[in-house]
Each structure stands twice: as structure tokens, then as C-alpha cells.
Amino acid sequence: MHNAPSTDYGFMRLPEVLAVFRISRTQFYKLIQQGTLPKPKKIGRSSFWTREEVKAAYEKLAQPEQA
Known part of the structure; x- marks a missing residue:
């Protein structure tokens, strides 16, 4: 039986x-602009964010x- 490769490479989309x-989408992008x-x-x-980046932030x- 052939196992399909995982599609979870540690990336998250905006809703996640x-x-x-x-927080709201607007507040989220304000915090990105501020460097937070x-x-x-x-x-x-x-657009994607790594799970490690999100966890650290x-x-x-x-x-x-x-x-």
C-alpha cells in the first residue's frame, strides 16, 4: 500500500x-508592520507563516x- 506524502510542512495560513x-485581521497586519x-x-x-514563527511570536x- 502506498502512503501519500504529508502535506503539512509546518506552514499555516492566515485563518489558522x-x-x-x-485578534482581527486588521490588528494582525498592524502588528506585522510594527515588527511585533x-x-x-x-x-x-x-501567504504562509511557519508554525515555529507563530509559536515564538x-x-x-x-x-x-x-x-
Whole structure:
């Protein structure tokens, strides 16, 4: 029996990323412009983020700010 290759290469599309951060699309792109969140990788006309980038950004945002 032939196993089909996995199509999960560690990339996330915008709806998945927005579900992680629970913010609006507009706020998400504002945070990208500010450098708080990573810019997408472009493959053709599609935008993707790696799961590692999303996880790192989420953990960074979850850290309490030190004054």
C-alpha cells in the first residue's frame, strides 16, 4: 500500500494564525508592520507563516513586560 506524502510542512495560513492570536485581521497586519509579528512567506500569491514563527511570536507576546 502506498502512503501519500504529508502535506503539512509546518506552514499555516492566515485563518489558522488569526485563531492562535485571537485578534482581527486588521490588528494582525498592524502588528506585522510594527515588527511585533513575523512577515509572511509568499508562495505564489499565497501567504504562509511557519508554525515555529507563530509559536515564538505567541510566546513572546505572552511574556509579561518587564519595567
